[in-house]
Amino acid sequence: xxxxxxxxxxxxxxxxxxxxxxxxxxxxxxxxxxxxxxxxxxxxxxxxxxxxxxxxxxxxxxxxxx
Numbered sequence: 314x315x316x317x318x319x320x321x322x323x324x325x326x327x328x329x330x331x332x333x334x335x336x337x338x339x340x341x342x343x344x345x346x347x348x349x350x351x352x353x354x355x356x357x358x359x360x361x362x363x364x365x366x367x368x369x370x371x372x373x374x375x376x377x378x379x
Contacts, residue, residue: 330347339347 329350336344
């Protein structure tokens, strides 16, 4: 029998950092780890911007030629 109160949806993992959260309870090592994670995310976001700009530029070139 299936438990009707059991939620079978996968749990979302809690973000390791939330913008604006209180940092007072974090250790220096935890703060450094978060900086590393945020720097890696910044690089990922910048790469996506570059990819989208390249697509946009290619599309603009195609429509200019007409």
